[in-house]
Amino acid sequence: MEIEEKNFKVRDGLAYVFEVMMMKTSLVVPAYNEEKGLPLVVTEYLQWVDEIIIVDDGSTDGTFEAGKKCVNDKVKLFRHEVNSGKVAALRTGVEHSSGDIIVFTDADNTYPARYVPDLVREIEKGADLVLGARLQSRDNIPAFNRLGNNIFSFLATYISCMRIKDSQTGMRAFRRQMFDKLDVKAKGLEFETKMTVRAAKLGYKIVEIPIEYRERVGVSKLNPVKDGARMLTALFSVAYTETSLLSKMMLLPSIAFIFIGVITGFISVYEKVQYGVISHEFYPIFTAFLILVGVQLISLGLIVDYLTKKLDRIEEHLIR
Numbered sequence: 453m454e455i456e457e458k459n460f461k462v463r464d465g466l467a468y469v470f471e472v473m474m475m476k477t478s479l480v481v482p483a484y485n486e487e488k489g490l491p492l493v494v495t496e497y498l499q500w501v502d503e504i505i506i507v508d509d510g511s512t513d514g515t516f517e518a519g520k521k522c523v524n525d526k527v528k529l530f531r532h533e534v535n536s537g538k539v540a541a542l543r544t545g546v547e548h549s550s551g552d553i554i555v556f557t558d559a560d561n562t563y564p565a566r567y568v569p570d571l572v573r574e575i576e577k578g579a580d581l582v583l584g585a586r587l588q589s590r591d592n593i594p595a596f597n598r599l600g601n602n603i604f605s606f607l608a609t610y611i612s613c614m615r616i617k618d619s620q621t622g623m624r625a626f627r628r629q630m631f632d633k634l635d636v637k638a639k640g641l642e643f644e645t646k647m648t649v650r651a652a653k654l655g656y657k658i659v660e661i662p663i664e665y666r667e668r669v670g671v672s673k674l675n676p677v678k679d680g681a682r683m684l685t686a687l688f689s690v691a692y693t694e695t696s697l698l699s700k701m702m703l704l705p706s707i708a709f710i711f712i713g714v715i716t717g718f719i720s721v722y723e724k725v726q727y728g729v730i731s732h733e734f735y736p737i738f739t740a741f742l743i744l745v746g747v748q749l750i751s752l753g754l755i756v757d758y759l760t761k762k763l764d765r766i767e768e769h770l771i772r
Contacts, residue, residue, distance in 0.1 A: 477572055478503040478551025478628075482541030486559035487514040489669035493561050494522040500568040501555065502526070505545040510535035515559075539643045546631050555625045560668040563623040567663045571625035580630055580656035583616075583648065584623030586665035593665060594672075600680050604645055607684075610751075612652030613758035617660055619648040620683070630656075642682040646689070653695070653757070699757035706749030713742030 479501040483490050494504055508516045508531040519529045530544055546554055553575050557563045567584055574582040586593065586601075593601065601620055608619040622644060626634060633654070636646040651658055695703070716732075717739035723730045730736070 476502045476551040477553045478549035479555045480505045480545030481559050482507050482538050483515050483559035484509040485511045485513045487518045489561040490518050490559045497565040500565045505549050507541040507545045509541040537639045539638050558622040562666050562668045570661050574659045579659040581651045581658045582625045583660045584663040585618035585660040587662040588664040608649050614652040619645045645683050695757050699753040702753035706746040709742045709746035713739045
């Protein structure tokens with residue numbers, strides 16, 4: 453009986469190794485007005501993937517023509533007649549891909565192709581989502597964008613209870629069947645952040661590998677204020693929708709505490725500025741106490757939610 457069990461484990465292990473060896477990798481490249489960067493990206497990535505899917509998202513320059521010159525047995529080109537946004541282009545790319553592992557990258561030549569094997573290797577080890585964290589050559593990220601990236605990564609870490617160094621990176625990999633679980637409602641550049649936080653909130657295994665970030669080719673389409681506001685809204689949206697009922701019940705009173713604390717704090721500041729004296733001497737202490745309790749309750753609720761989702765994922769693996 454023991455010998456049969458060992459043989460079964462050996463066969464099972466060999467089957468897994470064979471499955472990994474047979475895995476096909478598809479690269480999805482959304483492109484909008486990237487006629488200069490797109491050919492460079494395709495040329496560089498060709499040797500690292502089995503298939504490249506280019507999606508021209510209604511470009512008004514020569515992007516589509518540049519894409520047609522890249523088409524061969526490994527490169528496919530699709531086109532949106534009108535600009536539908538990066539997220540729509542990514543979904544089109546995944547829909548037409550045939551690989552077991554999907555890799556996303558941008559068409560501006562900022563993400564080096566040499567990191568693809570590292571991303572794929574982590575997927576093969578069992579990661580659900582692998583992020584290329586832009587921790588090298590960060591000077592190529594504009595200072596304002598770098599500040600926003602740090603802020604949103606901090607918020608993503610706090611909301612998901614998981615250390616996330618670069619939630620906005622455009623270079624990421626996952627198994628194709630995971631896309632429906634990781635896909636989120638988004639229109640623009642907030643997609644990456646929302647996808648990352650959703651994966652963390654659902655308890656999936658996220659791995660980050662440090663990568664170089666190069667200076668982009670062409671003109672950036674990022675609007676720091678507009679896209680920043682979208683990312684902030686997206687973070688709070690996914691934080692609420694992907695949080696368990698128990699945690700939500702803990703979050704609601706915490707918001708009330710913080711709200712009341714802000715009001716008493718405002719009254720204290722107003723009285724001090726207007727009259728030079730605070731009529732309610734206990735208000736400052738009351739303000740600090742309420743806000744502190746509110747933040748602590750939010751943190752506790754997020755931790756409870758994180759543990760709940762992690763247990764759900766463990767149960768899934770045990771059932772398999």
